[in-house]
Amino acid sequence: MSDANLETQSSFSTQKRGFFASGEEVWQWWQEAQQSAIAADIPSEEATWLLQQSSALSNLDVRLERFKQQPQIELAMPLEELVQRWQQRIQQRIPVQYLAGSSPWRNFQLKVSSAVLIPRPETELLIDLALRHLPPALCPLPSHWTDLGTGSGAIALGLATAFPHATIHAVDCSGEALAIAQFNAKTYRLTERIQFYQGVWFEPLAHLKGCLDGMVSNPPYIPSQMVLELEPEVAHHEPHLALDGGNDGLDCIRHLVTVAPEYLRSSGIWLIELMAGQAASVVALLQANGNYCDVHIHQDLAGIERFVSAIRT
Numbered sequence: 001m002s003d004a005n006l007e008t009q010s011s012f013s014t015q016k017r018g019f020f021a022s023g024e025e026v027w028q029w030w031q032e033a034q035q036s037a038i039a040a041d042i043p044s045e046e047a048t049w050l051l052q053q054s055s056a057l058s059n060l061d062v063r064l065e066r067f068k069q070q071p072q073i074e075l076a077m078p079l080e081e082l083v084q085r086w087q088q089r090i091q092q093r094i095p096v097q098y099l100a101g102s103s104p105w106r107n108f109q110l111k112v113s114s115a116v117l118i119p120r121p122e123t124e125l126l127i128d129l130a131l132r133h134l135p136p137a138l139c140p141l142p143s144h145w146t147d148l149g150t151g152s153g154a155i156a157l158g159l160a161t162a163f164p165h166a167t168i169h170a171v172d173c174s175g176e177a178l179a180i181a182q183f184n185a186k187t188y189r190l191t192e193r194i195q196f197y198q199g200v201w202f203e204p205l206a207h208l209k210g211c212l213d214g215m216v217s218n219p220p221y222i223p224s225q226m227v228l229e230l231e232p233e234v235a236h237h238e239p240h241l242a243l244d245g246g247n248d249g250l251d252c253i254r255h256l257v258t259v260a261p262e263y264l265r266s267s268g269i270w271l272i273e274l275m276a277g278q279a280a281s282v283v284a285l286l287q288a289n290g291n292y293c294d295v296h297i298h299q300d301l302a303g304i305e306r307f308v309s310a311i312r313t
């Protein structure tokens with residue numbers, strides 16, 4: 001599994017339900033699922049999380065095994081289906097978030113499919129960095145932000161919540177990804193605040209030239225050769241379109257450095273996520289461009305240089 005945070009929330013309340021199994025049967029599956037996880041070197045907590053996502057059981061119900069005695073447990077799918085999905089986890093290494101169809105990120109429970117990258121916990125910090133740059137009290141009204149390569153819409157939803165008066169322009173070249181992002185915006189009643197565009201990076205935003213207060217992106221940044229060597233969950237199941245950044249991983253980032261100055265207003269922020277080891281090159285690209293100042297590297301919670309920000313002069 002990738003490093004996504006599986007601590008919180010359940011999508012059970014928003015799913016189809018009405019399937020039942022006895023507590024004993026569910027408990028039995030859960031025991032076996034945890035054993036098979038350990039044998040396959042997968043965190044056994046994933047089985048617990050999938051059970052919680054597929055039922056109304058709370059964390060405590062599961063951890064204290066209180067459900068074992070219950071005559072009936074309501075599930076979002078037949079128990080056989082849960083069994084099959086878990087087998088896919090073990091045998092095909094499909095990430096558990098794709099099997100559950102959802103992933104927690106900041107305070108959201110986002111719908112995900114293999115058309116979108118599973119939003120990572122470290123990416124959550126992009127929103128805090130945007131907030132640090134422009135506390136909402138100082139934010140111009142109305143402000144305009146873009147999330148380029150929105151995928152599941154995570155960053156766009158995060159920005160829309162962080163900046164209650166902003167309009168977020170979320171772009172992705174994948175129609176399938178946009179459909180997921182739109183679904184997520186609808187779930188959180190943010191459709192009026194987020195505009196969606198299908199297209200390549202800034203291309204659909206010609207009407208916003210010189211007007212953007214911020215550009216935020218988690219672009220594909222993994223060198224092509226390295227994508228194939230990632231853990232099977234990522235290499236075989238996550239969209240390479242969202243991962244592969246070309247030969248040195250910097251193809252998309254170079255494009256964003258070059259084109260953003262046309263779209264950002266003066267003092268607007270340029271903010272991206274990148275991979276360990278890329279920060280110095282990206283700082284050099286921004287400095288060489290000549291349209292940026294206040295170029296900064298930011299670490300994630302693991303102390304990895306994970307983000308770079310710059311201000312449009």
Ligand code: GLN
Pocket residue numbers: 117120218219220221222234242243244
């Ligand atoms: N953080 C993702 C990973 O670890 C990569 C995301 C990206 O390329 N933008 O696989």
